[in-house]
Amino acid sequence: MRTLKQLKFSNQLCFPIYALSRLITSHYQPFLGELDLTYPQYLVMLLLWEHQSMNVKTLGETLMLDSGTLTPLLKRLEAKKLIRRVRSKEDERVVNIQLTPQGAALEQQAAETPLRLAESLGITATEMQDIKDAITPLLYRLKPALKG
Known part of the structure; x- marks a missing residue:
């Protein structure tokens, strides 16, 4: 059976990003459990700790969550x-x-x-920042496509 090179599982960008996201989120669980927060609740709290107050629309846009997801969380x-x-x-x-x-x-x-997470992942804070710096530009380049 012939498989086109671009369709080989090992050539896909989506899987490593998807799997890494799930694994990183699972590493947060013990720390967030101590705070009695879920991962999405933690994201909301991070924004509020930074800004003190935000309107629901801005919060949803920043977190890329629709109101049907955000409202029950809030x-x-x-x-x-x-x-x-x-x-x-x-x-x-x-x-x-x-x-x-x-x-x-x-x-x-x-x-x-954040430091406990980096330790749990076996990476330094610098490595964590490097990974974030590598993927964030793509995230924000693709973000407008979510609205369409």
């Missing part, structure tokens, strides 16, 4: 008292997500997570 974080949803006074269609004091305090507990 409800669970609100139930844990880590965030609060506040309607904008200027435009009631806009919902802002803000950290609660409890959510802000969780940042200190999470501070070592």
